[in-house]
Every structure is written in structure tokens, then in C-alpha cells.
Amino acid sequence: MSGQRVDVKVVMLGKEYVGKTSLVERYVHDRFLVGPYQNTIGAAFVAKVMSVGDRTVTLGIWDTAGSERYEAMSRIYYRGAKAAIVCYDLTDSSSFERAKFWVKELQNLEESCQIYLCGTKSDLLEEDRRRRRVDFHDVQDYADNIKAQLFETSSKTGQSVDELFQKVAEDYVSVAAFQVMTEDKGVDLGQKANPYFYSCCHH
């Protein structure tokens, strides 16, 4: 039985083949190098302990199936997520269109979820600049618009991968600290204690 406590639910979203799983794999692999080896039989769910300042935070990273046939179900996945990494392929403009779709969904359904845009396969651009299909500045503007963080990563070289997850953990810690601060002043009467919980699988 798995009893590991997880603080943050981080959900990976993105079109098929943009490299969600590779990103997580890359990340898990780092753990393999530094920490005690844990026999992972799959990269679908990964719990990773991180340290932020003097605190430790456990990220629970949820990989999702990107195939369009499961699209209708994706909202079941990101329910209750504190952070979502929305991936798109830098060499595939259609994947960015899909990413926008998820961002919209998240904004509508999971307001408290922090969004991270992640352009993948940046190593391909280094080989050949012309392969870029998603303009960095366009995305940056878009990210500013939706108050999201933007990263361009390469799971092959490991570029920005750790930074991405580190940022997720740091944001969680600072948001949590902020919440504690506000809670001390009193609690919003209308707020539900656990709004996500009660309706899992009802829709």
C-alpha cells in the first residue's frame, strides 16, 4: 500500500506526443541519480520530494493521457490540482492550439490552479532554428495574459526541466504561506472547505 503523503497535485496536460511523459521521466531520472533508487514501474504517477528553503514539499505529478479520445475525461484529472503544466511542442503549432484549449478549461473549472506553459523539444530548435513553429514572444504575451509562467524545456538535454518543477514547488509554498496569513484573519464565509471533493465523478 502506498502511504506517501503528497502536498501538491501537479497535473500534466497537452496533446499526444508533445512529450509530457518524457518530461516527467527526465525529472524522475534526476531523482534516480541523486536519491535512493525507487523502483518505478511507470511514470504515470510520480511523487517527488523537493526542498524549498527550509521546507520540504512533495509534488504528486499526474501524467494524463493526451489522446483526443480521452479529452472529455480530462477534467476528472485536473480536479483539485494546485498546478497544471500545459505542454506544447515548439515544432508543432497545432499543439499550441490544443494547449490554449486546456488553459481555457482550467481557467473555467479550476480557478485556484496555477498554470505553467511549457514548450517542449527545444533541443530540436537548437539543431535547426527554422523548425520553430510557435513564436516565443507570442506565447510570452499569452502567458502574461493568463498569468501563467512560461518555460521552454528539452527533456533530451534537461534544459529548464528542474527549474520548471522547482518553480512549481516554490509557488506552492509561497501561496500556502499567503493562505495561512489570510486564514489568520478569518475565513471566507462563502468558501467551501473542500470544493473539489464532493463531486468527483458526478459529471
Added chain:
Amino acid sequence: MVVVTGRELDSRRPDGAMSSSDAEDDFLEPATPTATQAGHALPLMPQERRTEFPAFRGPASLGASAGCVQRGPVLCHWTPPGTAGEHAAAEGREGAPGVSGTHALLQRPFGADCGDRPAACSTAEGPICEAVVCYRRKMSLKSERRGIHVDQSELLCKKGCGYYGNPAWQGFCSKCWREEYHKARQKQIQEDWELAERILHLERGFVFFFSTQSTYIVGDYIYIYICLGAPCFSHLYKLQREEEEAFASSQSNQGAQSLTFSKFEEKKTNEKTRKVTTVKKFFSASSRVGSKKAEIQEAKAPSPSINRQTSIETDRVSKEFIEFLKTFHKTGQEIYKQTKLFLEGMHYKRDLSIEEQSECTQDFYQNVAERMQTRGKAVPYHRPGLGLNLTALVPMASAVTTVLEGTKPGGISVPPEKVEKIMDQIEKYIMTRLYKYVFCPETTDDEKKDLAIQKRIRALHWVTPQMLCVPVNEEIPEVSDMVVKAITDIIEMDSKRVPRDKLACITKCSKHIFNAIKITKNEPASADDFLPTLIYIVLKGNPPRLQSNIQYITRFCNPSRLMTGEDGYYFTNLCCAVAFIEKLDAQSLNLSQEDFDRYMSGQTSPRKQESESWSPDACLGVKQMYKNLDLLSQLNERQERIMSEAKKLEKDLIDWTDGIAKEVQDIVEKYPLEIKPPNQPLAAIDSENVENDKLPPPLQPQVYAG
């Protein structure tokens, strides 16, 4: 439900922790002697509303008030000092039978009908019942009686002992009722006593923290915080009844039946003095043992109407739970008390909708966990169902606990790493007991959904791993082994009672799936591999009561586990798989609509056509069968060909015969057979005879003379 402490506490206004915020002041206000004397204890209510309360008093309001108790929510109600406990003390009996009393009343339907409420209640916002009942533990000089009055003639004990009876006790008075049910309950009480004896070690008073009913003892006063729906009305009602009882019993058994209301009011004033003594008696140190006993009784012996599950499993879990809590000493006791009280509370809430019950359970988890984690820090206690902020109450509660426990700053203090463990045990304990009532309850359409998904899965029997893109090759024996194990696990889920155990089954199933994928693909599985495989497993396994189980876990699992952890991930995937199966259409299997329809209607099976590529069911027999089926169909085809040819031959033959006959006919018609009558046949014979001339003439007869 009245909590008493075994010792008298300082009657002065309690410490500053309780008067810091406005809300706290509101709450505390009635605790000051003047407020109590004035007969008002209406915390959480704006000041001006209190003036409306005399409506409860007069005879005219009797019906309305009683009706209010039964139909609509009572917002606030003041009860005079010492009510329930007083009665018990006056009669020299143990404890106030509040628990048992509440139950029967609960059975009445409560329409949350605001319109019907009397004026005193109608100012309430919404149909939520919130009340803080304040009891004065020690009598001060004067008090006044107020509240809901019920016709006394209905109150006499059926046994005719002169005491008042109670509908909750089937019309008996508490004593007679006890006697009546004593034997039946004996064993159960004994059992509960034994359990409790091991857990409870009552040195001083204690505080009940109940997810919806909390009792705080502050100085001289006992605050019972009551909220949420039906139980509280009945509770208030009950208290009121006991009040009446107490009153009547102190009337020294004289013809109480004939009491008119005005008389009643009159005597009430006379009564005050007597009450002082009885209440004192009950709360004085000399009765300490008695009241302690009463508490134990309450904590241990739940109302007799609780149908206790006596299954072996329940007993075993109870024992384990107690053993487990023993390692936490005092904290364990506290937890046990709370858990026990929660279970009793849930019993009364059985008539509520499953969502409300779920909310209560979630509240309880949250409440207990927070108390363990915060160690006496002020907790913003939050009731999601009511949207009400009780922040003010909790610091007070911990302050109370401080008072009671001496120096410890908080009722429960547990190292954080143990909190999870304790929560698991609590979940196990309460859910084993509640399972029977909250799993697939009749009030929901869970069962209907179960049947629907079962039927759906049966109808989809033809779906192949290829259609779902399942990356699992079942021809590898190891893999098919894993698949079988995964199916077994997911089916086993239904047999577990505790949500956590059910989740563990899903997790086990998922691990087997991962292994199967890993063996097939030789690399770790991603979600893109996992989800289709899980769908395939669910389709193959058709687990029983799938929807009920999902609903049950959703409603009653400890949320911290469900939302974030690994178990939660697999559970979410299962939810997805079910959602996918429900919505599954031609497109999601990459099939044409016609094919999909044909398969769904059972006209054809894709397996027959794909028999060559159809490998996952590696069973040889099945393969042979399909091969034989192929052969049979070929034979069939040939036979049909032969048959048709035979028929053709037959037809040819017939045609030929007919043709011949026709031809003959034609010929016969064309050359009809004409037989001409013979003309001069002899001459004819001769005429043709050319040689006739040469013949000698015919012999002529010659006459010879002679």
C-alpha cells in the same frame, strides 16, 4: 448529551482567550449572570431578536412552538438551568437519557419549511438550525422558565408510576423504560462498558467535540453547540421534554395530569427554589462519582435503538482500533470518545440524504485531523455544508480543554507523522461500522447506475485490445498472468468495506497493469498506455457494483488521500475509465458507425473477421474453435454450392425431359399419323406386279367329262 464535569469550576467569567473577538463576545455574553437571569441565552443571534422570544412563553404560542419543533428549524432556544441533568439528579438516576431520547423524534420528517415557522424563528436566515444552548451548572439566585410547552397529559408514564413518560421511550418514564429494556440491552451495555472501561479513564470532566454537536464547558456554564438539520430540533425538543419532566417530578407526583397551563406557570415560580437544591445536588462534588458514571454510560452505551452490527469483522475492527489507540494514551481516549460520539450522531442522521451524511463524515475527518495537527492553536473550524464560520468557537473550545486538562494547550497533540496513521485507523473503524448504511443506499440511484454500467460493459464484450490501442500482449504468459491478477484485484474491490482498502485494491490492480505494460513494451508505462489498459481491464472484468463503489469512496474516503496521493491518481483513472466506457462510441474505437452498430447489436463479431490477428486470448482451444468455425463456414459454402448445382441439374433434367416431350409433340403435330383406308387392295397388290403379264393366266376351272 449533556456533559457535566466532575468538579466545580470557577464560576467567574473565563479567561481572556474567549473574549478577544466580537464573535466570541457574542457567544459568551449569555454566560454572564445577568444575561442568564434575564432568561436569554441567544448567542450567534443579533441582539434585537431576543425580544421576540417571549412568543414561546404564553399558552397561545404553545401549539406554534411545538409545531416549530417538529416542522421547522428552531433557531435559538433558551433552556433554563440544569434541565436534563437536573431531572436525572432529582430522580436519583444515572445520566440524562438524551441520546436515546433523540432518536425516536428524529424519525419524524422535517420539512425545512421556513414559512411555517413562528415569528420567533422566522428571522432566521435559511433553514439551518443553529443553536447554542446554555446550561447553568450552578444555580444562581433566580431563574425563569421559558420554552416550548407540551400538553402534560400526554407526558405521563404508561406504567402509571406517576412520572412523566416520553414518546421516545414509548411512553414510559425514564425509569420504567429502563426497566423495560434493561434485559434486552444488558448484554450490549456490558460489551460497551468493557470497551470503554479500557479506553476511558475519567479523572476530570471532558469536552465533547462532535462534528455537529459540541459541548463546551466554561466556568459555570455548559454550552452545547448544535447545528445541522433534524437531530438538533429533536434534541432541543427532547431537552424541553425533560425540563417538563423534571418539573413534574418535583411536583411530588400529585395529579400532574390536571395541571392547567396557568397553574403550570404559577407553580413554575414556586419551583425555582426547589430546583436550586436539585441542581446543586447534581453538580456538587458529592455527586461526582454519580455524574462520572453517567458520562461513562453515555459515552459507552449508545442508544439502545442503535442496531449494532455484531458481525465478526466489526468486532475485530473495534478491538484493533482500541488496541491501536492504547498506544496514544490520553489522546487515544479522546479520539475514541469523539469517534464514538460521531458514530452515534451518524445514527441519528441516517434519514438524511447521503450527501449530508458524507459531509458530516468529511467534517469529522477534517475536524479530528485539524485538532491533531494544530495542537491547540486556533483553528478556523469550518463547516462546508453550512457556510458558517465557527472560528470563534474553536479557540474557546481549546481554552475549555485547557481548563479541564490543566496545563496542556490543546485536547489532542500528536506528532504530524502519526496523524495520517491515526486518521487511517479512524476511517477504518467508522467506515466498517457505517458501511451497511451508507454503501449503495436505497435513497440514491447508485444501484441503477451499477446495473446500467454492467449492462453496458456486457454489450461491449466485443471490444478488442487493438481497438483501444492497449499496449499489452497477452500471448506472453507472464503478461496474461498480470492481466488476470489485475482483473482479480479490481473485482475484489467490492468485497472491502473501508474506502481505503477499496483504494488499495485499485492501486494493486494498477500496479499489475503497469507490470504487464512494462513486460510487453520493455519500458515504463506512461498514462497513454495505462488508461487504455485500465479500460480494457474494466471491460474484461466487469467488476460488480462499480458505480456504488466509486460513489462510496468519493463520499466517505478521507479526502486528503483521495485528492492528491498515488491512490487518488489510480482512483481518478478508474473514474475516467468508467466515464469513457459510458460515453464510448464508434469514434473512440476508430470504427465506422456502421461497424460499431453492427457489433453493438450483436450481428457480427469483429473477432471472427480478425481471427488471424486476434491474438490476445492466447487460449489454444479458442483459436482452434475459430479455425474450425472457418472450416465449417467454408464447408457450408461448398455444400450450398453443391446444393444449388444439384438443383440446377435437376432443373436441367426436367427442362430436358420437357424439351424432348415438346419436340416429340411438335413432330407429332407436324407429321400427324394418317392411316388411309386401303383402295382395291388386291388389285393394288397386283397392279404393281409388273411381272404379272409374264405369269401364266390364272388357272381356270376346267370340266372334265369323264
